[in-house]
Amino acid sequence: MADQYAQTREDNRPAGTPAIRWEEPPEGPVVVLLDQTRLPAEEVELVCTDAPALVEAIRSLAVRGAPLLGIAGAYGVALAAARGFDVDDAAAALSGARPTAVNLSVGVHRAQSAYQSALAKTGDARLAASAALAAARQLHQEDARASARMAEHGLALLDELLPGGGHRVLTHCNTGSLVSGGEGTAFAVALAAHRAGRLRRLWVDETRPLLQGARLTAYEAARNDLAYTLLTDNAAGSLFAAGEVDAVLVGADRIAADGSVANKVGSYPLAVLARYHHVPFIVVAPVTTVDPATPDGAAIEVEQRPGYEVTEFITPQVPVTGAGGGLPIAPLGTQAYNPAFDVTPPELVTAIVTEEGAVSPVTAKGLAELCGRSRQATSG
Ligand SMILES: CSC[C@H]1O[C@H](OP(=O)(O)O)[C@H](O)[C@@H]1O
Numbered sequence: 184m185a186d187q188y189a190q191t192r193e194d195n196r197p198a199g200t201p202a203i204r205w206e207e208p209p210e211g212p213v214v215v216l217l218d219q220t221r222l223p224a225e226e227v228e229l230v231c232t233d234a235p236a237l238v239e240a241i242r243s244l245a246v247r248g249a250p251l252l253g254i255a256g257a258y259g260v261a262l263a264a265a266r267g268f269d270v271d272d273a274a275a276a277l278s279g280a281r282p283t284a285v286n287l288s289v290g291v292h293r294a295q296s297a298y299q300s301a302l303a304k305t306g307d308a309r310l311a312a313s314a315a316l317a318a319a320r321q322l323h324q325e326d327a328r329a330s331a332r333m334a335e336h337g338l339a340l341l342d343e344l345l346p347g348g349g350h351r352v353l354t355h356c357n358t359g360s361l362v363s364g365g366e367g368t369a370f371a372v373a374l375a376a377h378r379a380g381r382l383r384r385l386w387v388d389e390t391r392p393l394l395q396g397a398r399l400t401a402y403e404a405a406r407n408d409l410a411y412t413l414l415t416d417n418a419a420g421s422l423f424a425a426g427e428v429d430a431v432l433v434g435a436d437r438i439a440a441d442g443s444v445a446n447k448v449g450s451y452p453l454a455v456l457a458r459y460h461h462v463p464f465i466v467v468a469p470v471t472t473v474d475p476a477t478p479d480g481a482a483i484e485v486e487q488r489p490g491y492e493v494t495e496f497i498t499p500q501v502p503v504t505g506a507g508g509g510l511p512i513a514p515l516g517t518q519a520y521n522p523a524f525d526v527t528p529p530e531l532v533t534a535i536v537t538e539e540g541a542v543s544p545v546t547a548k549g550l551a552e553l554c555g556r557s558r559q560a561t562s563g
Pocket residue numbers: 244247248249250355356357358362368369395433434435436446447448523
């Protein structure tokens with residue numbers, strides 16, 4: 184498997200560098216990914232030469248975050264087509280790499296359908312490969328535009344809910360440019376508040392066990408000069424109790440038709456705390472994260488990840504002897520419960536913000552109307 188990682192190279196990543204890009208060097212097309220497992224200590228790029236390499240990168244969270252998974256899945260299909268591999272096999276492998284973020288299968292399907300319809304029309308595999316790449320690029324651009332519009336709608340909602348500015352926002356996991364074709368989802372709202380001079384504090388949950396908050400959100404907050412403070416996940420309750428949180432902003436990996444929200448594990452307890460302390464709990468996600476085919480929260484498949492992510496402290500800078508290559512922090516043989524996500528019921532969600540606007544309260548009807556506008560527009 185390691186062979187498919189053609190090479191990695193050190194980079195100091197200028198602001199605005201995308202977390203994923205397509206390149207066409209003389210030796211053949213590649214998908215270049217910023218390896219998020221190496222951040223924040225190292226900015227290392229992975230050069231993927233085929234779909235198995237992308238599947239591995241998705242499974243290891245080298246590339247992660249619902250919208251970016253969709254973009255990566257689409258580029259993976261385009262890569263298979265461009266290099267003459269079986270497109271349907273690649274699509275199946277990419278879609279199955281992680282189960283919860285619906286964006287992944289949406290992105291794969293977009294590129295695969297483009298390939299199949301172009302092949303049926305022209306009989307030319309090269310033209311079909313170009314169609315798959317065009318679909319991936321279109322999804323990438325759409326997501327960048329969606330990110331900007333979510334930031335606008337999200338900031339307007341914060342200002343409406345919290346008159347007087349100086350928002351103190353708590354966020355969980357990582358939802359910035361590392362999960363997006365643009366500046367992200369929930370983090371993009373915090374960034375917009377910062378640029379408007381209305382972000383007083385960004386409270387950053389470290390987000391055990393893979394520390395997307397401590398490693399990635401802190402990295403993005405620092406790069407954007409936000410006033411941020413890192414906290415352990417179990418310290419969030421005391422912040423609410425101290426009246427230090429004005430709003431919670433989180434992303435989503437899948438939103439069911441009834442408005443149930445699957446997001447990084449630890450999001451549901453934040454929603455309960457927010458409700459108890461009368462703090463808005465706002466979910467920010469593109470329409471591609473809303474899945475009308477999933478009726479409710481119980482129907483969402485929550486990814487269960489390896490126990491060693493809990494029983495070991497894993498960082499590539501300290502390769503140690505644990506099963507996961509980390510530093511064992513629990514006795515050998517300790518069993519661990521490690522769901523990657525949890526599900527928040529719609530009644531605990533103050534609002535869902537997409538590129539089409541906000542829905543509050545969260546109802547199946549309101550969500551369908553909000554998403555319908557966008558789906559009509561993209562279906563033409
Ligand atoms: C807005 S997508 C970001 C979303 O994805 C994260 O999960 P993971 O790091 O496992 O890909 C987390 O749920 C974030 O909210």
